[in-house]
Amino acid sequence: MIIYKLIVVFSVMAAAGAQMLLKKGAQQNYSSLIKQYLNSWVISGYFVMGLSLLINIYCLGHGVLVKEISIIESLSYLFVPLFALFFFKERISWRKIGAIGVIMIGVIVFFI
Numbered sequence: 001m002i003i004y005k006l007i008v009v010f011s012v013m014a015a016a017g018a019q020m021l022l023k024k025g026a027q028q029n030y031s032s033l034i035k036q037y038l039n040s041w042v043i044s045g046y047f048v049m050g051l052s053l054l055i056n057i058y059c060l061g062h063g064v065l066v067k068e069i070s071i072i073e074s075l076s077y078l079f080v081p082l083f084a085l086f087f088f089k090e091r092i093s094w095r096k097i098g099a100i101g102v103i104m105i106g107v108i109v110f111f112i
Contacts, residue, residue, distance in 0.1 A: 004059040008072045011055040014048055016079035020087050021045030071110045077103050 025041030036042075056069055078100050084090040 001063045004062045004064045005068065005072065007055060008059050008064060008069055009075060011052045011059070012073055012075045013079050014055070015052040015073075016076050016083050018045045018048035018052065019080055020083050021048060023084075023088065068111075071107055074103055074107055 021041050022045035025039050025045060028039060028041065030036045030039060060066065060069065081090070081092050081096060081100065085092055
């Protein structure tokens with residue numbers, strides 16, 4: 001069953017990547033409202049987000065508990081800032097680093 005929990009971690013990473021795609025799409029200038037919401041970046045982001053959802057459903061069907069998935073999904077508080085730093089050069093303050101650390105300790109304590 002540990003493999004399915006690792007798959008959920010991959011799903012969380014994919015969802016964080018989807019948020020990066022959505023941000024990239026939001027940063028573009030388009031001539032119409034339709035193009036703003038139906039461009040390749042946004043469609044790709046929603047597609048990856050949908051895949052993440054399907055992966056979670058698959059793992060739920062293979063013994064991963066809902067409470068475990070919700071705790072694992074809190075890893076997005078780690079992945080999103082790291083991806084934003086890497087892809088968009090967004091700064092991570094010491095306060096955010098501390099908060100992420102507290103969240104990671106909570107995830108570890110939950111699974112011990």
